[in-house]
Amino acid sequence: MIRRLTMTAAMTAAVLSGSLLPTTAEAGAPTAASAHAPAAAPCTSKWRAVQRVAVRHPGPYDGRVVTMNSPVHHYLKRGEVVRSCIVAIARTQSGPAYRACGKDGNLWRVVSGGQVPQTCLKRA
Incomplete structure (x- = not known):
């Protein structure tokens, strides 16, 4: 038991001194230059309106996802192309x-x- 404690103490001292710690290149850790995540690619997903459709924004009681009773911001004309990479899911019981x-x-x-109902849009 005394040997184990001595070995553990010796290993602890080595770790604290840095002799047993791998370098960043050995550990496979990213270097300081690549510590930040790469910039997100711009949205390239295009959708075409199949008919005239209302673009609604959430009202004061709607939360984050609109409803069919939410206020209309503007309308998309039939054939108008818009970009959208985000989908909001409306949960109902x-x-x-x-x-x-x-x-x-x-x-x-x-x-x-x-927000626009996805059923009114088609991939462009």
Whole structure:
């Protein structure tokens, strides 16, 4: 038992002195120059409106995801192309969150000015 304590004390002293710690190159850790995450790529996902559709923004009681009763910010014309890389999911206890453009759904695409039902957009 005395030997174990002596060995543990010796190893602790070596670790504290830095002789047993691997260097950053040995450990595979990133160097100081690459410590920051790379910049995010700009949004390149384009969507085309299949018909005239309202772009809604959350009202005071809606939270982060809009509803069909949320205020309208502006309208997208049929064929208008918008960029959207973010989806908001509307959770409901019974059935879909909306019926728009002839389909039921619960996904809202976040576009400039608000959110649009995904059923009203098509990949461009």
